[in-house]
Amino acid sequence: MLRKLLTRLATNQLAGVFVAFLIIFAISASLSPYFLSSYNMSVVARSLAFVGLVTIGQSMLLILGELDLSLGVIGGLCGVIAGILMVNYGINPAVAMSMALAMGATLGFVNGALVTSLGLHSLVLTIGTAGIYGGVTLVLTKGVAITNIPAEIQFLGRGSLFGVPLPFVIMIAVLAIATFITFKTRFGRYMYAVGNNTAAAKMLGIKVNRVRVAIFTLAGLLSALAGILMVARLGTAQPSIGDTWVLPPIAAAVIGGVATTGGIGTPLGAIFGAAIIATIENIIVLFGVSPYWQGLVSGTIVVLAISFDSISRRYIRREDQ
Amino acid sequence: MAFVEVRRIGRDFPGVTALNDVDLDLELGQVHILAGENGAGKSTLVKLLTGADKPSRGTIRIDGRDAAEHPDAFDLIAYVPQELNLFPHLSVAENLFIPYERSGFDSATVNHREVRRQAQDYLDRFAISARPTDLVRNISVSDQQLLQIARASTNKRMKVLILDEPTSSLTQAEVDRVFRVISNFRDGDHAIVFISHKMQECFAIGDDYTVLRNGRKVAAGHLADTDEEGLIRAMSGEELKLGENFRPVLPPGGPGETIMEVHGLSGHRFKDVSFDLKRGEILGFAGLVGAGRSEVMQTVFGFRKATAGSVSVLGKPWKLGDTSHSVENGVLYLSEERKHHGILPLLSLRENIGISILGETLSKFGISTARERSKVLEIIRAYDIKTSDMEKKIMFLSGGNQQKAIIGRAMATRPSVLIFDEPTRGIDVRTKAEIYKIMKQLAEDGVGIILISSEMEELRKCASRIITMYSGRVTGDFDTETTSNETLVGAIFGAEKKNVA
Numbered sequence: 001m002l003r004k005l006l007t008r009l010a011t012n013q014l015a016g017v018f019v020a021f022l023i024i025f026a027i028s029a030s031l032s033p034y035f036l037s038s039y040n041m042s043v044v045a046r047s048l049a050f051v052g053l054v055t056i057g058q059s060m061l062l063i064l065g066e067l068d069l070s071l072g073v074i075g076g077l078c079g080v081i082a083g084i085l086m087v088n089y090g091i092n093p094a095v096a097m098s099m100a101l102a103m104g105a106t107l108g109f110v111n112g113a114l115v116t117s118l119g120l121h122s123l124v125l126t127i128g129t130a131g132i133y134g135g136v137t138l139v140l141t142k143g144v145a146i147t148n149i150p151a152e153i154q155f156l157g158r159g160s161l162f163g164v165p166l167p168f169v170i171m172i173a174v175l176a177i178a179t180f181i182t183f184k185t186r187f188g189r190y191m192y193a194v195g196n197n198t199a200a201a202k203m204l205g206i207k208v209n210r211v212r213v214a215i216f217t218l219a220g221l222l223s224a225l226a227g228i229l230m231v232a233r234l235g236t237a238q239p240s241i242g243d244t245w246v247l248p249p250i251a252a253a254v255i256g257g258v259a260t261t262g263g264i265g266t267p268l269g270a271i272f273g274a275a276i277i278a279t280i281e282n283i284i285v286l287f288g289v290s291p292y293w294q295g296l297v298s299g300t301i302v303v304l305a306i307s308f309d310s311i312s313r314r315y316i317r318r319e320d321q
Numbered sequence: 322m323a324f325v326e327v328r329r330i331g332r333d334f335p336g337v338t339a340l341n342d343v344d345l346d347l348e349l350g351q352v353h354i355l356a357g358e359n360g361a362g363k364s365t366l367v368k369l370l371t372g373a374d375k376p377s378r379g380t381i382r383i384d385g386r387d388a389a390e391h392p393d394a395f396d397l398i399a400y401v402p403q404e405l406n407l408f409p410h411l412s413v414a415e416n417l418f419i420p421y422e423r424s425g426f427d428s429a430t431v432n433h434r435e436v437r438r439q440a441q442d443y444l445d446r447f448a449i450s451a452r453p454t455d456l457v458r459n460i461s462v463s464d465q466q467l468l469q470i471a472r473a474s475t476n477k478r479m480k481v482l483i484l485d486e487p488t489s490s491l492t493q494a495e496v497d498r499v500f501r502v503i504s505n506f507r508d509g510d511h512a513i514v515f516i517s518h519k520m521q522e523c524f525a526i527g528d529d530y531t532v533l534r535n536g537r538k539v540a541a542g543h544l545a546d547t548d549e550e551g552l553i554r555a556m557s558g559e560e561l562k563l564g565e566n567f568r569p570v571l572p573p574g575g576p577g578e579t580i581m582e583v584h585g586l587s588g589h590r591f592k593d594v595s596f597d598l599k600r601g602e603i604l605g606f607a608g609l610v611g612a613g614r615s616e617v618m619q620t621v622f623g624f625r626k627a628t629a630g631s632v633s634v635l636g637k638p639w640k641l642g643d644t645s646h647s648v649e650n651g652v653l654y655l656s657e658e659r660k661h662h663g664i665l666p667l668l669s670l671r672e673n674i675g676i677s678i679l680g681e682t683l684s685k686f687g688i689s690t691a692r693e694r695s696k697v698l699e700i701i702r703a704y705d706i707k708t709s710d711m712e713k714k715i716m717f718l719s720g721g722n723q724q725k726a727i728i729g730r731a732m733a734t735r736p737s738v739l740i741f742d743e744p745t746r747g748i749d750v751r752t753k754a755e756i757y758k759i760m761k762q763l764a765e766d767g768v769g770i771i772l773i774s775s776e777m778e779e780l781r782k783c784a785s786r787i788i789t790m791y792s793g794r795v796t797g798d799f800d801t802e803t804t805s806n807e808t809l810v811g812a813i814f815g816a817e818k819k820n821v822a
Binding site: 196259 | 622661664668677
């Protein structure tokens, strides 16, 4: 009975990672009385919102069999650009933010266009473009944060809707769209086809490169959105925004069932993966673990989570044959 | 007493019994044919024989010793898998002798000159034309196939050699090379297990046979006491007529209008190829591996670039170099490499088929899962795809069922031309017959069918007309019924004869 249930959970990856999240959530709640407090929950939700937006884009790239290491610096650069346009040029904040979003999409598009047209490996290419984009940020800011961000946009980062932090609401809305795309649309099905087997996708008449460029563009756009929301929350545009958005989204996606080799997983699962990481990081803080130890502890838990996933998958494969 | 004695062996996986109550005797100096349809339990049995998996019950005795107690007895058994399993970026010599411990080069540093010298001995013995220093990715497929066998034999203790479909991607001349190697081993007092779906090969090389069906041994004995039909009957459990031909019945007045016309097409590895395809016929393409047949078809389909020439379909000029245009306009190509060019392995059977009928399943609210399920179910029934569940990942289906799924997927788009490239490679006899029937039906329904095959028998059975290619050029165009085998074989070896039908 239990065995059957476990098999079912392990087979349905989404259910598996969801249950894992519930367990970790329940353990956290029982370990610390502060965990479930509305203040703490909103802290967790807010931090999950920013990294979550990047995770949605990165997980779709991973499903495609690609990877973009410049998503973090795209977030930083676009946040800074929004800040400069608003503060230094006095451009209307809505226009400035739209321009920064368009910039994010463009930078993602450039990555995708270079990967497809030159046949480059996205991992290596985006190490390079990450250097370029990050360099532009430093040239523009000389490493100094842009302050005096107009107060009228700060609600985007700090406000709430029915008590739920606004960035989190936005992230959930984006996630809903991404989930619809992956499960229900032609484009989503093509994304999985390309990630499964590029040659077979071509044989099916799918415009493989167009699908790839589109998702690079989307991922860039989402990173820019995360960067702009972060600027709104902080009230300053700091060049370091996005520095921590590179590797955690990849770990989150893998915990959530996305294979680094592509073809399998969902953005929804990746967000559960991100939620697991966010919960663990939060409970470490609540426990008062010394900051020097936090990286070690959360890293260990990530390794354990991925190992568990791999072991359970081996178990299903035996069942399936 | 036989060298290898398998008694009442069984292997259970949760929910299924893959193998039950099987006996097998392997004698030195004999070639043993292991036959059975896809999924009959051959691979499971081989895994148990090589020690890669442990039986749930029963015993394996190797050279008189119980292998369960003496696992080192498995060292006497070498296995050459069907799939190429070499290190593409290492040299031929390195591929032969890695792991060095096994092949006797176990000093701390490797003496490369000695490795190369000994490698040359093996290459000579197996008539492999590659040099020891060539990288494996640069040598021919048949050399790679032979290299795999040579590698197995560098195990000095080997007494039993298991070959899983060693000839499936080879031409007749290359098959003969493999057979010579097998005979040498047999005469050198080794036991050979030979697995193949090609009946003629089994009878040409085999001494004894064992047939598995649904995990059980259903027949065994000397091949001299049976015939092809007997073996097939044992494998499939039913009567199958082998002599049947599957050529489409042409409408009165001969084949219909021209569906496709290829004129002076040149490209990667072929030059100046012209042919036309008429409605109602199956057009066969014969040739050696590397003759350029797949390249021609992939170019017509748009997967490869053409350097010269033109194609027209139904009288209109055809756009080359764009697979999406080809698919949208009804020309489909089913690759010989199912794994690399066909299936989407991690997606379910439903998603694999559903991807080509999105036009019918998309609604305002996205893909309708219910509609997709019912459409896919129709295709599963129509093409008799055997699966417990359409949500099963396609990689877990047998090769034959994957192939039927790919054909069903292609047909769902109602193409006007369908190009089959080696559609029955690695597929058992019964499923082969089913695929032939499907092709025949399609041709009679007016779909233009092109069939590339390396098996002359298959082409004779199915194609109305056969075009032969040699070294990138068309060497002939023959009416199947009125042409002798010798003429066809001559043409695929380069004899230029235009017996235009």
